[in-house]
Amino acid sequence: MLVSKNNYPTIQVKITMACSKYKSTKETTHAARLSRLLLDPCTYIFRDLLRSFIPEAQFPHILRNFVATLIPIINKDQRNLLYPRAGQYLGTYEDFDLSLLYILLRNISGIPPHKNGWGKQPDPTDRSLSANIDRTREIRNTYCGHVPRVTLPEQDFQRIWQDTTVIIRELEGSLTAGCTTYTDAAKLIKTDTMDPEQENKYLDIIDKQHKVWEDFKDTTNVIIKEQEKIQQEQQLLLVEQDILKSDLQQQGQEIRSQQHRHENELKSALQKQESKIICEQKRLDKKFKSALQKQELDLKSEIQLKGMELYTEQKTQKMGLEMMTDRLAMLEKNPYCEKNNILDNTSAILQTHKSRNVYIRTSAVKRIIEKLKEKKILVLTGRAGCGKTTTAYQVMLELSEESSEPPYTPVLIDSPDEWNKVINRNQRSIVFLDDFIGSTNLDTGAFDKWKSKFDAVSACTTYGQVLMMIGLRKNLLEDVEKYDTRGFFRQKTIIDLSIEKNFTFQDKEKMFAEYYAKCSFKDSINLCVEERYRIIDTDPYYGFPLTCYQYFSRHEFYQLGLSYFLRPNELLYNAIKYKRSI
Numbered sequence: 001m002l003v004s005k006n007n008y009p010t011i012q013v014k015i016t017m018a019c020s021k022y023k024s025t026k027e028t029t030h031a032a033r034l035s036r037l038l039l040d041p042c043t044y045i046f047r048d049l050l051r052s053f054i055p056e057a058q059f060p061h062i063l064r065n066f067v068a069t070l071i072p073i074i075n076k077d078q079r080n081l082l083y084p085r086a087g088q089y090l091g092t093y094e095d096f097d098l099s100l101l102y103i104l105l106r107n108i109s110g111i112p113p114h115k116n117g118w119g120k121q122p123d124p125t126d127r128s129l130s131a132n133i134d135r136t137r138e139i140r141n142t143y144c145g146h147v148p149r150v151t152l153p154e155q156d157f158q159r160i161w162q163d164t165t166v167i168i169r170e171l172e173g174s175l176t177a178g179c180t181t182y183t184d185a186a187k188l189i190k191t192d193t194m195d196p197e198q199e200n201k202y203l204d205i206i207d208k209q210h211k212v213w214e215d216f217k218d219t220t221n222v223i224i225k226e227q228e229k230i231q232q233e234q235q236l237l238l239v240e241q242d243i244l245k246s247d248l249q250q251q252g253q254e255i256r257s258q259q260h261r262h263e264n265e266l267k268s269a270l271q272k273q274e275s276k277i278i279c280e281q282k283r284l285d286k287k288f289k290s291a292l293q294k295q296e297l298d299l300k301s302e303i304q305l306k307g308m309e310l311y312t313e314q315k316t317q318k319m320g321l322e323m324m325t326d327r328l329a330m331l332e333k334n335p336y337c338e339k340n341n342i343l344d345n346t347s348a349i350l351q352t353h354k355s356r357n358v359y360i361r362t363s364a365v366k367r368i369i370e371k372l373k374e375k376k377i378l379v380l381t382g383r384a385g386c387g388k389t390t391t392a393y394q395v396m397l398e399l400s401e402e403s404s405e406p407p408y409t410p411v412l413i414d415s416p417d418e419w420n421k422v423i424n425r426n427q428r429s430i431v432f433l434d435d436f437i438g439s440t441n442l443d444t445g446a447f448d449k450w451k452s453k454f455d456a457v458s459a460c461t462t463y464g465q466v467l468m469m470i471g472l473r474k475n476l477l478e479d480v481e482k483y484d485t486r487g488f489f490r491q492k493t494i495i496d497l498s499i500e501k502n503f504t505f506q507d508k509e510k511m512f513a514e515y516y517a518k519c520s521f522k523d524s525i526n527l528c529v530e531e532r533y534r535i536i537d538t539d540p541y542y543g544f545p546l547t548c549y550q551y552f553s554r555h556e557f558y559q560l561g562l563s564y565f566l567r568p569n570e571l572l573y574n575a576i577k578y579k580r581s582i
Contacts, residue, residue: 027151046101382498385546425464
């Protein structure tokens, strides 16, 4: 008996007459049982292994990712199944036989190879998943693929059956814990009665697989002959290449000779051209020198003229400074005059606010007035452009125009000195400090100046008739709370104008409609209702009020539509950068 390299005995080949082809013996029954074991339980366990690594729902997507890997190694029938010409793969794992399942487990499942590598005989001590998959393939090729018809003696059958059932049990252990479905099936197949039809069915399968193997060998022989033919053609090409190389060398010598001649001609032409350039350069140097002298005279005249203008401007500034000094001296003597100036400036600013082309009274105004009368001091905060200053102006304007009770006097204050000169706790006043300790970063110097006035501010609001609003950006409020050791700001009511309850969707809708109605270039682009609602629903970087104002103030911003509200900071920066460059 011959022994194969994989330690399994080579099956005894019996060539029988046609009349005795299907005669059943114990040895042929052993072969049929082994074939049934490999074609049924082993195939099903390979399918379950594939499912455990690649769910069937994901398989079409995985196939698309491994086209380059699979196409060269599968046969025509397998290609038609996995990659049909019309449409995409729509089958199930039940369509795959053991050969195709082995290819898929090896190449796309992600199962790591055993120590000797995929497709090689594994070590007997290696019981890894990939080692058992390769052992199953070897048994299948030896007893169901590479021989025309097999018989298995009793001793060989028992040994091979034992090896195969051990492999099945270990493969089954990689699946659901406690599963013995395939081990039980193997026991049943070994003892189950096989009628002649069933036995012949599995023996015919061996015959068919052998025929496939013979066809494969024929195809391989054709490929070898084609390779020999290609090698001969390659030798002819090498000879032709040598001839071509010799011709190229000869042509190269001719080209170098022509190149040398052209270089000499070019060198002579360059010398003539260089002489002409030197003459032209001398002429241009003379002309440039004359133009430079003229520009120098013009520049001296311009410098003298600018000097006169600068002298006149400095003289005017000096006179203005003297007038300002005299005015400051007068104010020091008469503080009441400075108080009137502050109140007049406040009144002028509020009148300017009142006469704005577009203003929408938001729902936050009423809430702030109610809270202000209750708490006396409010901190208005939020992102840049959310409407802190405009809202505060509106609150001051409405409190100064109340008819149901004595109105409040509006006061805009910038410094602690102005507080001392203007505020009297017994007079009804509404005071607004806007960015008084910095607009972008905390000005600790300004904060320290105000520290000494915080007690006076608290006294005027708590025991007097003074209402006060403080405007601070959100990032500064966080810094102030850390720096405020006396806890002045921690005790105050804070209203964030960035959040939706203080600036509602309806407020934004009214504001957008008001700007849109008064926009002079609104007809250049038709904003559909859906895009308007998407714009109103945004939360821009600079705050909706400021972004809305910018959007309707420039035609190039208006043309951007929704994209401007999504990225106003970036687009505004690019516009400024472009203006500076021209």
